[in-house]
Amino acid sequence: MTIWHDMQAAGLIHCGCVLLNGEVQHSCFPAESKKQLAVAKQALMYVFRSVDKSDKDYDEAHIEIGDALFSGFKLDSDRLLIFLSEHDTNTLQIRQFIDDNKERFLQL
Amino acid sequence: MKDYKILFTGSVCSGKTTAIRSVSDIETLDTDAQASDVTVRRKKNTTIAMDYGVLDLNDDTRVHLYGTPGQERFRFMWDMLTSEFAHDAIGMVLLVDNTRKDPFRDIRFYAKEFGDYLRQRRLIIAVTHSDVEPSPDYNRYLSELKGLGVMTTVMFVDARDPRAILGVIEELISAVEREIDWDKVSDRLLDTNGFSLDFYKPLYEETLLDAAMNKRGVLGAMHLGDAHDVLCSNIDDASVKTLLLNIDRLTGAISDKASFMGAVNNVVLAGPDVDTLSVFNDQNQALCLRSDKAISLPVLKQQASDLLQWSIENDYMA
Incomplete structure (x- = not known):
């Protein structure tokens, strides 16, 4: 079982990926979701670039588009976690899962 | 005695309480309380449980009139009314309410919420406040x-006018009761209940920012227009303002370039030691909020949705 499976089994996400310096390092986005991943990646990277410029300490962003929710969580200064889930997903549970499994994500 | 029942529903301030009161032969039971959230922008009191009235059509026939509360947080009463x-x-x-920014959104919402209930009974759409806002008109509906x-049947009514509400009731009851003298009932209601223009007074009291600041946990707000322009704001921190404006522009870009996914509804930024920032889009406007980090995302979304629903009218009234 991968960490993605664990999250999917818990009903938290459809799919996710880890970006390292803006490049996909590990992903469970299926091929048919390539476009969604591209949108999520560009949008969330833009958000966090804006956050960096503002010198504010935000490490979590959620973008609700249609019935989908793109979430981005900064793991560290180089790594960004991206998830695609239902628009009404409990983001606190995702946050909790990441906090509980941070080492596993960093090892991906 | 033959008893019929009719259920009145609709958004806050659509005229449910007024409609029932205008035709009831008894002192109506209404359970109004001072509104504590966004509805205060529209009126001071809102129904929290249900409205109830009775209309005698003749010596043998009467109609029981039930009204739901308008606010979604009293949804449990909708279930109780429809099932009990x-x-x-x-x-x-x-x-x-024809003054709502998108009255058809209300119709879609209530048709879905009461979908099962409506499978077994007739629906009448009664459009109110068309004296204030005539558009959309009958043909558009x-x-x-x-x-x-x-x-379904669409009727434009003045909820304060017993004749208009009686017309709605007649539309439903006349299919099963052919012996009612509706003119007689109408004359009697005009004599006893009258038609007072003071019956119903919507109050437009607060600006969008004031209403936002009255929401739990909201620390600042900014209202953006169609061209991403700042209509009003009480967020002083320049870097926060810039960040919110950047995110608003992003939502426009995503909606343009990734239209296959649908429109961007909202963007939320959070962190362990910072206030939550959010941008909520609604057609041709956006509301940016700076909120206490303890406020949950669902609560934030509900607050923003309520606020945006009223904002155009409020600007107009201001």
């Missing part, structure tokens, strides 16, 4: 409803 008090109602009247696949 008015489970055997002959029909439902959906009052639609027919056209939109056809598009929604909702085949």
Whole structure:
């Protein structure tokens, strides 16, 4: 079982990926979701670039588009976690899962 | 004695309480309380449980009139009314406030919420406040409803006028009761209940920012227009303002370039030691909020949705 499976089994996400310096390092986005991943990646990277410029300490962003929710969580200064889930997903549970499994994500 | 029941529903301030009161032969039971959230922008009191009135059509026939609370947070009362008090109602009247920014959104919402209930009974759409806002007109309603696949009767009414509300009731009851002298009932109601323009006074008291600041946990707000321009703001921190404006521009870009996914509804930024920032889009405007980090995302979304729903009218009234 991968960490993605664990999250999917818990009903938290459809799919996710880890970006390292803006490049996909590990992903469970299926091929048919390539476009969604591209949108999520560009949008969330833009958000966090804006956050960096503002010198504010935000490490979590959620973008609700249609019935989908793109979430981005900064793991560290180089790594960004991206998830695609239902628009009404409990983001606190995702946050909790990441906090509980941070080492596993960093090892991906 | 033959008893019929009719359920009235609709958004806050659509005129449910007024409609029932205007035709009831008894002192109506209404459970108004001072509004504590966004509805205060529209009126000071809002129904929290239900409205109830009785109309005698003749010596043998009467109609029990039930009204739901308008606010979604009293949804449990909708369930109670449809499954208990008015489970055997002959029909439902959906009052639609024509001054709402998108009255058809209300129709879609209530048609979905009461979908099961409406499978077994007639629906009448009664449009109110068309004296304040005549558009959309009758033909537009027919056209939109056809598009929604909702085949029903649309009536433009003044909820304060017993004759108008009686017309709605007649539309539902006359199919099963042919012996009612509706003119006689109408004359009697005018004599006893009258038609007072003071009956109902919507109050437009607060600006969008004031209403936002009255929400739990909201620390600052900014209202953006169609061209991403700042209509009003009480967020002083320049870097926060810039960040919110950047995110608002992003939502426009995503909606343009990734239209296959649908529109961007909202963007939320959070962190362990910072206030939550959010941008909520609604057609041609956006509301940016700076909120206490303890406020949950669902609560934030509900607050923003309520605020945006009223904002255009408020700007107009201001």
